[in-house]
Amino acid sequence: TESLYKAMEKRGRSFIGTALTIRNETIEETIIQQDFNSITPENAMKWESTEPSQANFTFDGADQIAAFATRNELQLHCHTLVWHSQLPAWVSQGGFDNATLIQVMEDHIAAVAGRYKDVCTRWDVVNEALNEDGTYRESVWYNTIGEAFLPIAFSLAAKYAPDTQLFYNDYNIDLNGAKTDGARRIVELIQSYGVRIDGVGYQAHFTQEATPTAPGPLPEQPDLIEALEKTASLGVEVAYTEIDIRMNTPATAEKLEVQAGIYERVAGACLAVESCIGMTVWGISDKYSWIPETFPGEGAANVWGESYEKKPAYTGFLAGI
Numbered sequence: 348t349e350s351l352y353k354a355m356e357k358r359g360r361s362f363i364g365t366a367l368t369i370r371n372e373t374i375e376e377t378i379i380q381q382d383f384n385s386i387t388p389e390n391a392m393k394w395e396s397t398e399p400s401q402a403n404f405t406f407d408g409a410d411q412i413a414a415f416a417t418r419n420e421l422q423l424h425c426h427t428l429v430w431h432s433q434l435p436a437w438v439s440q441g442g443f444d445n446a447t448l449i450q451v452m453e454d455h456i457a458a459v460a461g462r463y464k465d466v467c468t469r470w471d472v473v474n475e476a477l478n479e480d481g482t483y484r485e486s487v488w489y490n491t492i493g494e495a496f497l498p499i500a501f502s503l504a505a506k507y508a509p510d511t512q513l514f515y516n517d518y519n520i521d522l523n524g525a526k527t528d529g530a531r532r533i534v535e536l537i538q539s540y541g542v543r544i545d546g547v548g549y550q551a552h553f554t555q556e557a558t559p560t561a562p563g564p565l566p567e568q569p570d571l572i573e574a575l576e577k578t579a580s581l582g583v584e585v586a587y588t589e590i591d592i593r594m595n596t597p598a599t600a601e602k603l604e605v606q607a608g609i610y611e612r613v614a615g616a617c618l619a620v621e622s623c624i625g626m627t628v629w630g631i632s633d634k635y636s637w638i639p640e641t642f643p644g645e646g647a648a649n650v651w652g653e654s655y656e657k658k659p660a661y662t663g664f665l666a667g668i
């Protein structure tokens with residue numbers, strides 16, 4: 348029978364993944380076994396989940412994800428070590444000076460990346476460091492440490508997770524604009540420090556039409572390909588790490604067909620780039636997608652519907668692989 352990840356393996360690529368929150372939906376494990384060979388913890392490995400107060404590490408949720416991956420022989424795309432969001436106030440408003448904040452970062456990476464060093468296939472070491480114009484985003488990391496926070500984070504991740512592939516991850520860098528050039532500069536910056544970076548994750552939170560939150564429509568495939576190649580040409584791997592394709596709700600049969608075509612276009616872009624190793628979708632079912640609460644009036648972004656039925660997007664995605 349058809350399987351997304353088996354199709355991907357037939358093309359010589361590494362993975363098809365989904366974001367996962369462990370909940371009481373046994374059908375999710377069945378779908379994962381059939382269609383996926385990688386998972387990304389949707390929230391369980393973020394800073395607020397793993398170190399809510401200083402040196403107080405809480406690994407229950409993350410351990411469950413790691414056990415799920417091991418039990419099902421899945422790759423684990425670990426997410427994320429250094430990010431401005433879902434970061435507890437003790438870090439973001441702690442008033443740490445440069446040296447102390449670097450120590451805070453090291454303690455966190457040592458504990459979290461160290462704990463999962465044998466189970467994380469990849470880490471999103473730094474998430475979302477860029478503004479839309481390609482400049483660095485204001486954050487406690489950038490404001491305190493400067494751009495060196497990037498190579499420092501990657502060098503610490505390499506120290507504590509030597510066998511894990513280390514990724515920079517961001518959204519809208521897939522659109523081949525100024526932010527894509529920013530991602531290229533980040534790879535060059537890290538490489539210029541002599542520090543290892545193995546890949547760039549392109550989140551791919553897309554809209555199929557102009558929406559209140561995005562200009563739309565999505566670029567054509569040649570632009571998507573060029574965006575991937577802008578960093579891949581520096582010798583790193585690339586991947587789509589958080590794909591969903593939202594629409595103004597309610598969904599209609601027509602919009603679901605358009606969406607299927609976009610899933611096919613996105614998958615085809617990855618397959619057109621030799622260094623594109625895999626694609627992860629941001630959740631299985633529309634039932635639990637983060638989109639409706641983050642972007643009111645939008646939704647229906649995933650490949651499976653509210654009742655875990657395959658949407659036309661499934662056929663589209665598979666056709667693109």
Ligand code: XIL
Nearest residue numbers: 389390426474518550552589636637
């Ligand atoms: C989202 C989760 O899906 C939500 O459950 C949570 O409330 C907020 O974060 N970019 C990322 C992801 O890198 O971590 C985000 O995940 C979606 C945007």
